[in-house]
Amino acid sequence: MPRSRRSRTSGRTYGRSSRGCWGRGRRSDGRSQGGGTGHHLADFYESLLGWSRRSDAPEWVELAPSDGGTGLSFQTEPLFSPPRWPSGASEQQMMTHLDIKVDDLTSAVERAVALGATEADYQPQDDVRVLFDPVGHPFCLFVRTDGGT
Incomplete structure (x- = not known):
């Protein structure tokens, strides 16, 4: 059932x-x-x-x-507490995040920011940008550089 x-x-x-x-x-x-x-x-x-x-x-x-x-x-979750990224031991942990493939990383980041996203201070890779949506969920924009799809 x-x-x-x-x-x-x-x-x-x-x-x-x-x-x-x-x-x-x-x-x-x-x-x-x-x-x-x-x-x-x-x-x-x-x-x-x-x-x-x-x-x-x-x-x-x-x-x-x-x-x-x-x-x-x-x-809707009125008591939502945004996760901390990168993680901290005593703070709300990120449970999952979205990875979104884009053709042009720079223009995709600019568009996301214009829509209300915020770039994370820490960026672990050159071909990936970590951003936070308007309520604080982290998500990644990336350009595949290894020839994969």
Whole structure:
């Protein structure tokens, strides 16, 4: 039987279909981010990625790429505390982050910053830029330099 999950902040239940990540197909329908208002985060990533909204509820927004691939979901979490990056022993740890492949790193960083992102002070690689979305989730923009796709 498919499971559902309950938002920690609203108590609203978000069900998963049999095609969802806990159903027969055992595939992921997406990745969820929380923080502040889900709509604020969704607005940022919708503009950054050029994706469209698959669903839009008061505390939950789902974005999907035009090719039908795995999407992103955003939920409202009023008690969200942004992670620290690079990690510190006594602070909120980063759990996951997005890696976004771009063609031109400089222009992609400029665009992300114009949309509300902030560049991290520490940049570990020349072909990757670590940024923070408007509520503090780290994400990476990168240009593949090894000839891979």
